[in-house]
Amino acid sequence: MNVVTVNASKKYDVFIGTDLIDNLGDKIVPFMSGKKVMVVSDDNVFPLYGERAVSSLKNAGYNVTTFVFPSGEENKNIKTYSEIVEAMCEAGLTRKDLVIGIGGGVVTDIAGFAAATFQRGIGLIMVPTSLLAAVDASVGGKNGIDLANGKNQVGTFYQPSAVFCDIETMWTLPEEEYVNGCAEIIKYAMIVKDGLFELVRDKEVKDQYEEIITRCIAIKRDFVEADEFDTGKRMMLNFGHTIGHAVEACSNYSIPHGRAVAIGMAAITKAAVVNGYCTEDTRMQLDELLEQYNLLEDLKFPAEELMDKVKVDKKNSAGMLRIVIPKDIGVCTIKEIYKEECLKWIVLGGAR
Ligand SMILES: NC(=O)c1ccc[n+]([C@@H]2O[C@H](COP(=O)([O-])OP(=O)(O)OC[C@H]3O[C@@H](n4cnc5c(N)ncnc54)[C@H](O)[C@@H]3O)[C@@H](O)[C@H]2O)c1
Ligand SMILES: [Zn+2]
Incomplete structure (x- = not known):
């Protein structure tokens, strides 16, 4: 088992290994003084892993309640949220108790x-x-959570007490969800030069989950520690995301996040070659890796339509936004540009 320690406003460990779900009851002892636990999961994941987690928690003497909701981004909304907090209140949870989220990002x-x-x-x-x-x-x-007109419009920064990543759960993932995760892994490989790019190129991610997940979490940890509240350096994690988010929105969210980010990474890199930030060789290396993971696709939406969906930075005024531009494999730079300039990048990225 690997452990990555995150030293943010709260210090916590991320455990990556096997047999974590079946031993969850014993594992959580250090993180609470109460006796009540609420397990939150979706209806795909709960039957696979939730029940095993619940029996481990019960065996360890915890009083467990469960909240299982229908899977899918469309349920990451205020209605589900309000049902969860009502259920927590009804179960009599206090600040000594714990919520355990078991599932995907939703x-x-x-x-x-x-x-x-x-x-x-x-x-x-x-x-x-x-x-x-x-x-x-x-x-x-x-x-x-999402609002009717925008993803992740309501939320907070709130660190967990611990993260238990049981890599055996990855084996039941549908292929498309595997591929989605690989897109974010390739993103990490493009922003940090530590051999991750070569690692995922030379051997399939699924044949080395423990190593790859640990490395990605360590990379994310470094950015989070440097800029927990996302006002500067953490922005680097957005490589491929400015165009990626626009692709997601233009497709009415039928193109999933990871695949959209892959399209965004390929497009911004194509534009970066024309604008003299990186070489054609860098672009080819990225495209080949995306192709290897079945993630290479063109930007097939009109530039103006994509531009309508590009979000101007909340932190900036005067219609500015920050884009992450590749300079080499594992090296990117953040550039602040006017929204109008972004249209040029999107066109050079291959939009119709
Ligand atoms: N907070 C953050 O920093 C952050 C970062 C990236 C993404 N996100 C959010 O994460 C969400 C996307 O996450 P996701 O891609 O995991 O989506 P998801 O939670 O919808 O999971 C994808 C699908 O896989 C299923 N699934 C999950 N684990 C499984 C398993 N082991 N076996 C079989 N099926 C399984 C789910 O039920 C779902 O149908 C988005 O809402 C996004 O906004 C948040
Ligand atoms: Zn992402």
Whole structure:
């Protein structure tokens, strides 16, 4: 088992290994003084892993209640959130007790938001079961829910007490969800030069989950520690995301997040070659890796349509936004540009 320690406003460990779910009851002892636990999960994950977690928790003497909601991003909303916090209240949870989110990023985001806000914050344990949640959503403290007109519009920064990533859960992931997680892994490989790129190129991610997940979490940890509240350096994690988010929105969310980020990474890199930031060789290396993971796709939406969906930075005024531009494999730079300039990048990225 590997352990990555995150030293943010709260210090906590991320455990990556096997047999974690079946031993969850014993594992959580250090993180609470109460006796009540609420397990939050979705209806795909709970039958696979939730029941095993619940029996381990019960065997350890905890009083367990469960909240299972229908899977899917469309349920990461205020209605599900309010049902969760009502269930927590009904179960009599206090700040000595714990919420455990077991699932993909939808579950960890909404369980995190519920834990952060219930009684102004109760203990939270994350058990990511999708590759994307393991390498990204469950670590770093961001949580949230969607509004009718925008993803993640409501949320907080709230770090968990611990994260248990049981890599055996990855084996039941549908292929498309595996591929989605691989896109975020390739993103990490493009922003940090530590051999991750070569590692995922030379051997399939699924043949080395423990190593790859650990490395990605360590990379995310470094950015979170440097900029927990996302005002500067953490922005680097957004490589491929400015165009990626626009692709997701233009497709009415039929293109999933990871695949959209892959399209965004390929497009911004194509534009970066034309603008003299990186070489054609760098672009080819990225495209080949994306192709290897079945993630290479063109930007097939009109530039103006994509531009309508590009979000201007909340932190900036005067229509500015920051984009992450590749300079080499494992080296990117953040550039602040005017929204109008972004249109040029999107066109050079291959938009119609
Ligand atoms: N908080 C953050 O920092 C952060 C970062 C990235 C993404 N996110 C959020 O994460 C969400 C996307 O996460 P996701 O891709 O995990 O989506 P998801 O939670 O919808 O999971 C994808 C699908 O896989 C299923 N699933 C999960 N684990 C499984 C397993 N082990 N076996 C079989 N099926 C399994 C789920 O039920 C779901 O149908 C988005 O809402 C996004 O906004 C948050
Ligand atoms: Zn992402």
